[in-house]
Amino acid sequence: MAVLNKIRERSVFLIIIIALALFSFVLADVIRSGGFSSQKSQNTIATVNGEDIEREEFARQVENYQRNARGNMTTTQAVNQVWNSSVRQALLKEQFEELGLEVGQEQINSVLRQQFSGNPNFTNEAGMFDINVMRDYITNLKATSPEAYRQWVNVEENIAEQAKANIYYNLIRAGVGATLAEGEAAYKLENNTVNLKYVLLPYSSIKDVEVSKGEVKDYINKHKEKYQAEASRDLQYVFFEEKASAEDEEAAKAEINKLMDDRTSFNEVSKMDEKVEGFKNASDLQTFLVENSDMPYQERYTFKEDLPKAHAEQIFNLNEGGTYGPYKQNGFWKVSKVTGVKQVADSVKAKDILITFKEAGISQEVTRTKEEAKELADSLLNVIKETPDQFAALAKEYSDDTSTNTNGGDLGWVMYNQVNQDNEVIDYLFGNDEGSKDVVETEMGYYIFSLEEVTDKQKAVKVATLAKQIEPSEKTTSDLYTETTKFEIAAADGDFAKIAEDKSYEVRPVKGVESMQENIPGVGNQRQVIQWAFKEETSVGDIKRFDIPNGYVVAQVTAENKKGLMSVEEASPIVSPIIRNKKKAKMLKEKISGNSLSEIAQAQNVQVQSASAVNMKNPTLPGATREPKVVGAAFSLEKGAISKPVEGKKGVYVVELLSKKEAQPLPNYRGISEQETKRRTAQAVQQVNDALKESAEIKDNRANFY
Numbered sequence: 001m002a003v004l005n006k007i008r009e010r011s012v013f014l015i016i017i018i019a020l021a022l023f024s025f026v027l028a029d030v031i032r033s034g035g036f037s038s039q040k041s042q043n044t045i046a047t048v049n050g051e052d053i054e055r056e057e058f059a060r061q062v063e064n065y066q067r068n069a070r071g072n073m074t075t076t077q078a079v080n081q082v083w084n085s086s087v088r089q090a091l092l093k094e095q096f097e098e099l100g101l102e103v104g105q106e107q108i109n110s111v112l113r114q115q116f117s118g119n120p121n122f123t124n125e126a127g128m129f130d131i132n133v134m135r136d137y138i139t140n141l142k143a144t145s146p147e148a149y150r151q152w153v154n155v156e157e158n159i160a161e162q163a164k165a166n167i168y169y170n171l172i173r174a175g176v177g178a179t180l181a182e183g184e185a186a187y188k189l190e191n192n193t194v195n196l197k198y199v200l201l202p203y204s205s206i207k208d209v210e211v212s213k214g215e216v217k218d219y220i221n222k223h224k225e226k227y228q229a230e231a232s233r234d235l236q237y238v239f240f241e242e243k244a245s246a247e248d249e250e251a252a253k254a255e256i257n258k259l260m261d262d263r264t265s266f267n268e269v270s271k272m273d274e275k276v277e278g279f280k281n282a283s284d285l286q287t288f289l290v291e292n293s294d295m296p297y298q299e300r301y302t303f304k305e306d307l308p309k310a311h312a313e314q315i316f317n318l319n320e321g322g323t324y325g326p327y328k329q330n331g332f333w334k335v336s337k338v339t340g341v342k343q344v345a346d347s348v349k350a351k352d353i354l355i356t357f358k359e360a361g362i363s364q365e366v367t368r369t370k371e372e373a374k375e376l377a378d379s380l381l382n383v384i385k386e387t388p389d390q391f392a393a394l395a396k397e398y399s400d401d402t403s404t405n406t407n408g409g410d411l412g413w414v415m416y417n418q419v420n421q422d423n424e425v426i427d428y429l430f431g432n433d434e435g436s437k438d439v440v441e442t443e444m445g446y447y448i449f450s451l452e453e454v455t456d457k458q459k460a461v462k463v464a465t466l467a468k469q470i471e472p473s474e475k476t477t478s479d480l481y482t483e484t485t486k487f488e489i490a491a492a493d494g495d496f497a498k499i500a501e502d503k504s505y506e507v508r509p510v511k512g513v514e515s516m517q518e519n520i521p522g523v524g525n526q527r528q529v530i531q532w533a534f535k536e537e538t539s540v541g542d543i544k545r546f547d548i549p550n551g552y553v554v555a556q557v558t559a560e561n562k563k564g565l566m567s568v569e570e571a572s573p574i575v576s577p578i579i580r581n582k583k584k585a586k587m588l589k590e591k592i593s594g595n596s597l598s599e600i601a602q603a604q605n606v607q608v609q610s611a612s613a614v615n616m617k618n619p620t621l622p623g624a625t626r627e628p629k630v631v632g633a634a635f636s637l638e639k640g641a642i643s644k645p646v647e648g649k650k651g652v653y654v655v656e657l658l659s660k661k662e663a664q665p666l667p668n669y670r671g672i673s674e675q676e677t678k679r680r681t682a683q684a685v686q687q688v689n690d691a692l693k694e695s696a697e698i699k700d701n702r703a704n705f706y
Contacts, residue, residue, distance in 0.1 A: 047699040048090040076518040079706045091692040103163040173681040183673030190617040191663030196634045201588045202651035211576045227566045233533040234559035235510045240484045242551040244470045256333045256468045295467040301460035332467040340462035345430045349453040351409040354401035356445030377439045377446035484552040488545045496556045515703035588652040589645045
């Protein structure tokens with residue numbers, strides 16, 4: 001009791017102690033999970049000018065994008081598509097609110113009418129689209145299918161937003177039209193021309209000059225707007241490819257050699273030795289290959305040019321029943337056996353009529369039986385043999401081949417190598433003579449063929465091939481894993497590049513990888529590597545091994561590049577040539593001497609060149625070089641005058657104007673003005689979207705989720 005009394009006396013103190021303990025526990029959890037805003041960051045894919053784009057809705061759109069793409073789009077590609085759309089919508093919504101843009105129900109109804117005019121659910125008794133019928137349908141949808149109704153509400157909201165976007169873009173387009181004066185200027189830009197002579201002192205005539213890091217830094221600081229970069233990482237990696245060893249190749253070769261000849265095998269069921277046929281003598285070749293080959297059995301005659309190029313001569317010259325191999329091709333050991341030789345046409349001009357039957361399942365409208373189809377086909381063949389010119393009319397009336405019945409059954413010229421049909425069809429088309437007409441039975445029905453023209457026949461061989469894939473063995477795979485792991489451990493404790501060099505591994509550097517990229521040069525789509533490189537806990541120098549479909553990648557982060565102005569290293573490949581050419585231009589200008597082009601050319605050991613009818617819209621000089629500064633300088637000269645040295649793209653130019661031709665004035669420039677307006681309005685939407693995005697404050701969290 002005394003203890004309980006003391007506890008009661010100090011109850012307030014205990015409550016404070018417990019509260020502090022709980023608070024410290026919660027605070028520690030908050031710190032571990034990234035602060036009090038962590039819950040928000042876990043559910044926000046982006047923040048655009050303070051407005052959040054929620055992760056759940058974004059993920060739903062990504063899923064829809066991929067579903068609609070039917071497997072032709074990776075997750076990252078879908079994410080980037082939805083990202084661009086979501087950011088654009090968020091920025092436009094902000095503009096709509098600032099401008100007070102609204103759309104009325106009539107505008108929405110108008111768009112609905114355009115989009116759903118052909119939907120039978122929304123037509124009245126007269127077969128016309130009726131907005132009231134649509135509204136009744138939506139009311140019923142709301143009562144019977146809440147999920148479908150929510151989807152419909154989303155459709156209407158999207159239509160309303162699209163209507164606002166159309167108004168917004170139309171307002172912008174209205175403000176970018178060209179005036180008549182601008183139309184006149186555009187006309188003159190294209191039609192005023194000059195004839196000129198010039199001397200070119202190319203930058204390549206001077207050996208490379210040095211460009212220091214300081215010069216690059218000064219240049220990018222003076223042109224900051226041009227050299228902004230997104231956050232990126234530099235990586236280096238070693239690829240350990242999982243491939244068969246020399247021992248694995250020999251094992252596969254030994255296995256295929258074992259299958260060549262007859263052998264005796266002990267049967268565990270009968271407890272007796274039994275003879276097993278080999279590939280050379282197999283009586284049922286198709287069954288043998290299905291059971292023993294790593295490639296499917298194919299039964300088709302082949303021309304020499306379609307055989308494996310390195311082995312075509314040997315295979316093509318085999319007698320029927322002869323074998324060639326083993327030979328290695330495309331990761332397989334193979335043995336080929338010629339099972340037939342005959343003369344085959346490489347192309348034919350033919351016509352067809354298909355008479356199908358109910359059991360073939362080609363068309364639900366066909367009710368005839370197989371026997372009835374055969375009877376009809378034979379009857380039509382008799383008519384065609386007696387009156388061949390009736391073929392086209394009969395094809396239009398009777399043929400179930402929808403690809404040819406409308407043009408009288410004409411197949412045109414058919415190439416042997418392009419036909420993917422039943423063997424019966426191939427054998428008939430390419431094995432018979434010109435003028436032949438007959439019925440050929442297939443799974444699709446009965447074909448009536450007429451061979452109109454046949455090219456000269458040539459030798460073809462039917463080849464059966466036994467193949468064994470050359471695959472890495474379990475030992476090879478295990479050894480590769482051990483080798484990769486040893487390198488990973490050693491590189492983590494030492495110099496990645498030096499250790500790789502000592503082991504003769506190729507180190508592949510990758511510069512400027514951005515957070516939403518997925519491809520790494522040399523190993524393709526490796527999103528997992530890029531995700532790891534951008535994780536908060538990943539630091540420069542960290543190393544990690546990744547399993548990929550055909551081996552392993554051991555990667556190291558070598559640099560972390562912040563968003564903003566490019567570093568000197570990043571900008572050097574772009575900026576150094578610019579600075580180098582400026583230095584060369586100065587040196588070339590100092591070398592120029594002489595009062596005429598011929599004197600300058602002679603002194604510099606170059607030729608005087610000429611250009612005719614050059615305009616400012618397309619300022620191209622001989623050699624397909626666009627030189628706007630040089631052409632502009634020519635336009636500024638008087639006839640016979642020589643320009644000062646001009647820095648161009650290929651070198652330093654000195655120009656002499658020979659003549660200038662002013663374009664003939666037009667009665668009015670309305671047509672040119674309208675063309676210029678169309679050009680500007682076509683570009684306006686993309687330009688305004690780019691401008692809105694460039695001026696916005698966007699926090700991108702995509703890399704945290706994808």
